Amino acid sequence: MIRIAFDPIYIHPIPEGHRFPMSKYELIPGQLLHEGTITSQHLFRPEVCALEQVLWTHDKDYVDKLLHQTLSASEQRKIGFIQSPLLTQRELVIAQGTIDCCEYAFRQGVALNVAGGTHHAFAGRGEGFCLLNDMAIAANYLLHNGKAKQILVIDLDVHQGNGTASIFRHEPRVFTFSMHGAHNYPFHKEQSDLDVPLTDGTDTSTYLSLLQEHLPALIEKVKPDFAFFLSGVDILSTDKFGKLKVSMEGVRERDYYVFHLLRQKGIPVTVAMGGGYSPDVRSIVEAHCNTFRTAVNLYE
Template sequence: MIKIAFDPIYAHELPENHRFPMLKYELIPAQLLHEGTCHPEQFFSPKSCTKDVILWTHDAEYLTKLVDQSLSASEQRRIGFPQSELLVRRELIITQGTIDACHFALESGVSLNVAGGTHHAFADRGEGFCLLNDMAIASNYLLKHQLASKILIIDLDVHQGNGTASLLQNESRVFTFSMHGATNYPFHKEKSDLDIGLSDGTDGVTYLSILAETLPRLIKDEKPDFIFYLSGVDILATDKLGRLSVSLADCKERDRFVFSLCKQHEIPVVVALGGGYSPDIKDIVEAHCNTFRLAMDFFS
């Protein structure tokens, strides 16, 4: 059975200025259950990630600041949210959800997190709405427990995975691949193992062509035995922050292509959702739900 990590903290529990960006995390499971794509027993609520696991990736001083709510005003501005105990608890749950999903993916081929993809978090700081880097933490978890020997992170959010690149730059067993808007946030890019910067206005045909030229070769050359896939939907033409011109259908085709390669090569994959900032929440939810629908089609 394909298992899905679901953060039990609801948008209405958060401060008012946090609610809209968090609303999708309630609506996505509701839609998947309503249409019958997923069933209640597939969803699980993770516990909080433990301190020792986080410290394999993040600095102790930074974690203490998060837990003690002692971030400076400038550190909070860099993250984009004022600090709150609820947000930290949510981030700890999301991170554990990605770790738990690794175990489920090893059993069923795929597992998904209705959140995660917090790729702007660095060892000593958060940025861009990201406090802890769930995929970097989960990668180190897999390596520490000898559950994977070579990991490929496929980051297709419109924003470069700068925190992920920095955190894993000296870990040869993890290959970081980020395809993102060249002139979009973050304005200072870190160096992933492979970065592909896309011009503003890149359309779906061009986007899919570049991905088709790149990803099969990466899998052939790197021979990963585990994949993380950050399936951000801020590549959509409707996205207010994305600056690309990718259609909903082409975004769906992107997911189909990634899953087809994982299935073909029998590589377990954990999916986290990443960004999506279209003004109409329906566009965000539909694009994310397509990722889940395709995962069910390929791996059920």
């Protein structure tokens, strides 16, 4: 059975001053349960990630600031959140959820985190609504414990995974692949192992063609024994900030292609949801739910 990380902390009220759209973290599992795609047996609640594991990725001084609520006003503006103990706890739970998903993926082939994909977090700072980099923490967990030898990060969020690229810049055992809007946030890009910048207005056909051109060759070159897939739905044409023109069906086809290829190669994968900012939350939820539906259909 496919396992899905979910915890009620995702749906707690957000502290005053926060405007990040959090409702999808409640609506996605709710919709999947309602329609019968999953049952409550698919869901699990992660614990808080051990600090030792966080410190394999993040600088101690930065982690201490998160724990003791001593981020400066400038650091909070860079992140986009007003600091709070709840936010720090939430990020630690997300990170543990992604680690747990890795363990489940070894057994089932795939596991998914309803949240996660916090790829703008660097080792020593947060950015873009990301405090801790859950996929980087999970990748280092796998390497540290000898559970993987070569990891591929497939980042298909519309925004470049700048924090992930920076963290693994000098780590040959983690290959970072980011396919993102060339003129989108972050405006100063880091260098991934492979970046595929997309022009504004890139349509479904062009997007899928580029993915099909790069991903199979990349898998043959890198030969990963584990993959992370950041399945952001901010590539949708309806997204407020994405600047791309990918259809709802195109996003579903993207997910199917990634899952099918990894499953065919026998590569376990952990999935995190990443971004999505369409004005109608129903579009965001539907696109994310398609990721889960596709995984269930292929792996169960």
